[in-house]
Amino acid sequence: MPPHKILLFNPNSTEGFTTAMTEHITKYYESNDDVHVRFGTAPVEAPASITSVTTSILSAASSLRNILSELEHENYDAIVIACFSAHPLVPMLREMTTVPVVGIMEAGILMASQVGSKPGIITTDKRWEPLLEHEIEGELGLSRQCRAGVMSSGLSVLELETLPWERVGAALGRAAARMVAEREADVILLGCAGMVGLDEVVQHHVGPDVTVIDPVVCAVETAVSLARMKLRTAKAGRYAMSTM
Template identity: 45%
Template structure:
């Protein structure tokens, strides 16, 4: 996925997992999930967590922009060290385009990667998101990716992003409200 044409085939692909919020525990959770994937086991994956200036959770467009601004200056010096970059926020995070302005290496967000992958498999998809503010933002992002016809719907769970770290544990999920 992030193979660089300039990289010899006998070297590991170096990927930087970027958590644009300031929660190091969320970075660890994302890293564990990524390392567990078969396709990533032969790659070198390093992690980056935004500084404490960034929000601890990204819950809106405003917090996306604040987190992108908090990250970009720390990431630009790292661009030459990696073959590809994965922004670990399920949104059309502005940091993806900001990094693309500074490198010709692959930069992708987890939302774009997962939705495109679902369409490669020939499936429709639906999205469960954290709060109601995300529903229109994600719908707009799906439209930008020209995937409207593949989306079965977007529903908020009213679970905070920090609570998502409890994946695999018993948590009470509020019933999504009807439109």
């Protein structure tokens, strides 16, 4: 059997985030011969980071043609959009292809709800707290699966790449420990693709009784499961085929 081919796409134009995901996911699957992950990055005109509804839409508009062009030349079994939000690319691509499309926030929350009763999300700056809470409840309908809510680490998205990892890990660890102490979270979900690979650092801050989850890994594992099951996006309802 040929390996299951997954496209992991970073919808912002910061190559450093793609590099970090490439290194972590490649290492994660290095002994797995039936999974092949290919990595993509939004074009240079896309926002360097996604920090609002506006930048999400600009990101999707910049990235869509690139991904559709990639699908014309390569056959993928599933696609992962690596932005921790209800990113517009996910439903857009579900309308335009039968290939399963997975967002890292949705996959992370669903997986977190399987291993704990009160998951919470640590995000970047305060701006993301109301944005994510609105998307989790209004767009995804998953607020019951994220009962500890969303808490800011005080970092900006780009600081995840520009600051030393020790400082980033310490800030995330403090936010996670505060969420456990104040909101009794039993699962901590890393709330940005730029936090990839930092789950072990955060785990050290919250202790062994709390589970820490990397949503990028969750989403790729979900995509692989959909590929193994040979599932496709349904076209009878919301995701009826659309063209540009």
